[in-house]
Amino acid sequence: MQKTLFDKIWEKHVIVTKDDKDLLYIDLHLIHEVTSPQAFEGLRLKNRKLRRPDRTFATMDHNTPTIAAHRDVISDPLSAEQLKSLADNCAEFGVTLFDMESQYNGIVHMIGPELGLSLPGKTIVCGDSHTATHGALGALAFGIGTSEVEDVFATQCMWQTKPxxxxxxxxxxxxxxxxxxxxxxxxxxxxxxxxxxxxxxxxxxxxxxxxxxxxxxxxxxxxxxxxxxxxxxxxxxxxxxxxxxxxxxxxxxxxxxxxxxxxxxxxxxxxxxxxxxxxxVTDLKPQVSYGTNPSMTVDIDQEFPEIKSPEDQTAYQYMGLKPGMKAADIPIDFVFIGSCTNGRINDLRIAAEVMQGKKIADNITCVIVPGSMQVLQQAEQEGLVDVFEEAGCEMRMPGCSYCLAMNEDRVAPETHCASTSNRNFEGRQGERSRTHLMSPYLAAKTAIEGRISLG
Amino acid sequence: MDKLDIVKSKATVIFKDNIDTDILIPKNYLKSTKRTGFADALFAPWRYDETGKPIEDFPLNQTANQGNQILIAGENFGCGSSREHAAWALQDFGFKVVIAGSYSPIFYMNYLNNLKLPLILGRAEREALIEQNSEITVNLIDKTVTAGNLCFSFAIENVYREKLLKGQDGIEEILEYIDLIEEHERKYAK
Missing domain, CATH: 3.40.1060.10 (Aconitase, Domain 2)
Known part of the structure; x- marks a missing residue:
């Protein structure tokens, strides 16, 4: 019988079907510090074991500081506690952890593919909504909640309704x-x-x-x-x-x-x-988001649309922008290049090529956060780090950083940030911050030009 | 955990589309290693002013809405981050049922896994409930929502309905099939 790629992988992993849901076997479980502690606690409360520690891998990314690659520099005691708790849990349950000092540390969606953990045909889950990233390698990968993390810990399986x-x-x-x-x-x-x-x-x-x-x-x-x-x-x-x-x-x-x-x-x-x-995509132009969800996006030279709903009204008000303006009119002060969306070596190569021999504009603060230690190392070897530093950018250690602003990396209130991350929600990059999603190429151009422009 | 069959309550209304989980609970509340204690964080960006004072006319802060167990919202509720803290915050605040037009798939499972009901109703039905502004009875046994002279039926996957009605522990339910899991591992996952 003819099948889709998705159905082929799905069906190979169904343990049993119950009414309208399937029990799926999970080949690889990736975890991080934010969505796992309650699941580990759940195991302890019920005196359950983690079924397949050999198929479970942990990293620290959401909370980690980017000023140095060790936990001693964390000023927020809650962040420090959450990271320590992951280290303790991994030790207790026998899970391999790529701690901050590890040469393999990085954002969870960077390290899976980099380390050859994420492979075609596998079922992969992680307590993070961007887990579909690993699907690029032909895997069936999806984000789950903490209750499901606990299910997978205890049984290596979880219920899912087939989409x-x-x-x-x-x-x-x-x-x-x-x-x-x-x-x-x-x-x-x-x-x-x-x-x-x-x-x-x-x-x-x-x-x-x-x-x-x-x-x-x-x-x-x-x-x-x-x-x-x-x-x-x-x-x-x-x-x-x-x-x-x-x-x-x-x-x-x-x-x-x-x-x-x-x-x-x-x-x-x-x-x-x-x-x-x-x-x-023949005539596709560089895209820029102007609002507070990713569908509020226009071509770089296109006017922002009319207000059609209360949601549009709120978005314009939050962003301090008006219909009829264009991307070039946005007063950008900050540029962030990084995240699980665009923190890979090719992203840094693209940005470095734009910045080669140039300086960022006076009004711009530009922070580059590689997605992983391996990316950082590669960027150093290729001389990309030198290019960024000579251009006046700030080079940081790996982590989620300004993408969700859970650590100290926060865009100031009402500051417009040209960002290679994935979400432009209200407050996403810091309280009252204003995010404009775009490619690393356009973000680098923006840093040089001082506004959103192809130069 | 408690099972859920019938919920009777007035509804709090935040009738907006695309309410994301960064709004339901922002990241500064995600550093806890516990499953509870998130009630004060629910809708924090919309609920408090810059000094941290409750904004009086925000629905969660209105006196008349205190104790409500039902939240009515727009389309694509719970989109964005997978953080189950959003479901825990709704639960801690007291919401046992959300009535929305649609849900993000990850939030939908998270809310169900805490034995709470992500109920789907069309826009006209939700508007009628909001207009009526009286006590609502959500009956999961016969899959109806009633309020005054209004009565709507809703759909939900049978397995999830059963899960809520029984108050089932997810892991116990999986472990019923441990032999099949072991067989799969012998074949494919040594």
């Missing part, structure tokens, strides 16, 4: 200044913040085939911003080249066997999708 399948077909060749980030922002701008609710999205088409793995990771990352818990791309030669030789990727003969085991991972026919959305 419908949506194909998002991307065609056309991208212009040099347009990236995966612009594609996902455009999809959400056109189709709204809940177009994917109830669906698993598979991105496909010539544009996806030509896209690097890093860009695919950025694309799948923001599926949840369109309402979809799952976003994925079929594995191809690029995927195999990407995963081969990584720390936890099977080696030698095992790798050959693994390749064979995933050779059927593709959608047999696009007619199998319950719904298809097509986007031609």
């Amino acid at each position: 419908k399948n949506m194909g998002v077909k991307i065609v056309g060749k991208l212009s040099d200044n347009v990236f995966a980030k612009d594609i996902i922002l455009k999809l959400i701008a056109d189709n709204g913040v809940s177009f994917g609710t109830g669906y698993a999205i598979e991105y496909y088409g010539e544009t996806i085939e030509n896209m690097s793995i890093e860009e695919r990771l950025s694309l799948c990352n923001m599926s949840i911003e369109g309402g979809a818990k799952f976003g994925m791309i079929k594995p191809d030669q690029k995927t195999l080249d990407y995963i081969e030789g990584r720390l936890y990727t099977p080696k030698g003969e095992d790798f050959e066997k693994f390749k064979e085991s995933i050779s059927d991972l593709y959608t047999d026919d696009e007619s199998l999708f319950d719904k298809i959305i097509t986007l031609d």
Whole structure:
């Protein structure tokens, strides 16, 4: 029987079906400090074991300071306690932890792919909504809540209702200044913040085939911003080249066997999708968000739209902007390049190429936060860190940082931030902060130009 | 945890679309390692002014709304971050039922997993309930919402309805299938 990529992986992991939900086996469970402590506590209260510590990996990312890579510098006692609690829990239950000092530490959605933990055909969960990131490698990956984290701890399984399948077909060749980030922002701008609710999205088409793995990771990352818990791309030669030789990727003969085991991972026919959305990116321009959810996004040279709802009214008021203005009119003071969306080495390469031999504008503070220690190390080796520092940017240690502003990294009230992160919600980057989502390319240009401009 | 079958209460109304979990509970409240104690954090960005004082006309602060167990909202409720703290904050504040047009899939499961009901009703039905402004009875046994002369039925996956009616512990329910899990592991996940 013909099946979609999603259905093939799903069905291989169903333990039992009960009415309208399936019990799914989870191959890889990634955890971090914010959404796991209550789940560990739950195990202790019921005197339960963590079933598969060998399939559970932990990192510290949401709360970690970016000024130095160790816990001693944390000023907030609650943050320090939460991080210590993760270390204690991992030690108690035998879970491998990439602590702040580890060379493998990083944002949870960076380290899975980097370490060869996230592989095609796997079911992957994490107590974080951006878990669909790992779907870019042909995995079935999704964000879960803490009760579900506890379910997976105790049983390596969880109940899920199978979503419908949506194909998002991307065609056309991208212009040099347009990236995966612009594609996902455009999809959400056109189709709204809940177009994917109830669906698993598979991105496909010539544009996806030509896209690097890093860009695919950025694309799948923001599926949840369109309402979809799952976003994925079929594995191809690029995927195999990407995963081969990584720390936890099977080696030698095992790798050959693994390749064979995933050779059927593709959608047999696009007619199998319950719904298809097509986007031609040939004329796509760089995208910029102006409001308080990711669908409030326009082309870089497009006027902000009229107010059509009370929500629009609130958004304009919060952002201190008006219909008819354009991205170039936004008084940007801050630029953030980083996050699980755009904190990868290719993102830093793109930004460094823009900044090479230039200085950031006087009105701009620009902070670069690599997604992981490995990215930082690579950026140092390639001389990207020198480029950023010579341009006047501040280079930090890895972490979620300004994307959710849970640590000390906060954008000041009413300050407009050009950000490569994934959410422009009210207060997301700090109380009353104003976020403008965009690609690393445009964020770097903005830092140099002092306003949102391609220069 | 308590089971949920019938909830009778007036409703608090925050009739906005896309209420995200950063609004339901902002990150500065996520540093706790406990599951409780989040009542004061619910809707904090909209509920308190810059000095931390409650904003009088915000629905959660209005005297008439105290003790309400039902919240009526717009579309795509609970979008954004997966933080279950949003469900815990609603629960701690006393909301056993949210009535919205649609939900983010992660929040939907989080609320159910705390044995609370994310109920879906169309816009016209919600508007009628808001207009009526009287005590609402949510009956999960026969899947109806009634208030005065209004009566609407709603849909919910049968397994989740059963879970709430029984007050089921999720892990116990999975462990019923431990033999099948072990068999899967022998085959595919050594």
